[in-house]
Amino acid sequence: MTELLELMGAPGSPYTRKMVGLLRYRRIPFQVSWTAGRPPRPGYPVPKVPLLPTFYFPDGAGSLTAVTDSTPIIRRLERDHAGRSVIPTDPVLSFLNDLIEDYADEWLTKAMFHFRWAHKADHDNAGPLLIYWSQNGLDADAAMQMAEKISKRQFDRLYVVGSNQVTAQTIESSYERLVGILDALLQKRGFVLGARPSSADFALYGQLTQLAIVEPTSAAITVARSPRVRAWVDLMEDLSGLDPQPDDWFGADAAREALGPLLAEIGRVYAPFLLANAEAVMAGETQFKTEIDGRAWTQPSFPYQAKCLKWLREGYDGLSGNERGSVDALIAGTGCEAIFT
Ligand SMILES: N[C@@H](CCC(=O)N[C@@H](CS)C(=O)NCC(=O)O)C(=O)O
Structure with a gap:
């Protein structure tokens, strides 16, 4: 067995x-x-x-x-486990996959946490779900009491991901732009890096299982901006029937043509965050202030995300000269180049 x-x-x-x-x-x-x-x-x-x-x-x-x-x-x-790999074979595309996966895991999750707890409608929706997701048979009064407690605790922790009155606009606009960018990108060949899913697709999908479906405010934004993206989330849930082929990954020209807007979004919001966080961690500061997308950004510093920056840089340094040249050409002018210089 x-x-x-x-x-x-x-x-x-x-x-x-x-x-x-x-x-x-x-x-x-x-x-x-x-x-x-x-x-x-x-x-x-x-x-x-x-x-x-x-x-x-x-x-x-x-x-x-x-x-x-x-x-x-x-x-x-x-x-x-062999076969059906989610890591592109081409080192340049694989490097971009790491960068996009990291953005989804570490930046897009700010939008997920923000939308879940910052607005009353979402907050009231999520509290009971959080309880019933883990204890489905609980008595309704007990569940509501626990939901109130957990919602208050999560609301009080919004600052941890950098969500506050000033950054709310930055986070929400960034999410809205992402939905539009994914709409155009997925239309090309179905997934972020071609006609087969990569770990970056699954990272985006994970956050979107919440943002595009569970939180009423961001779910409404998603379907209004892109029914395609909303439908893609359902498709991603079970791709066991897909038959991926080796040439389903984007080649160099297709990648250049397709990925610019997504890389520009990452450069616009995630690059300044990663750099300011790592600088604070290096300096032993527990809090940092920077500017993201033209607005002030304040949050506690996190050693884990300083490690993410280190891993991304190691990936970049591990590329051959030619590969690095291709990456440099792809990220030139997107803001992502700041991560690697
Ligand atoms: N980098 C980790 C992040 C995992 C993570 O932060 N999970 C959240 C839930 S989505 C968590 O466990 N938070 C602490 C908690 O719920 O107690 C990963 O990629 O798996």
């Missing part, structure tokens, strides 16, 4: 949805427990940093190890 890869998460966790979509597409047999932070079975290991999703990988000695962080887990799955 095939061993099932086991993971734990929640339907409201964008990273859990990113991984479940990816496992379905890759046809990796799995079982997911929607226990939202509680171990799926007694005696299961707890990760050092508890995050959703948590994967339980066999350690080769009959036990399980608890592993988190979707991006390296995707690369591990590439090594462990």
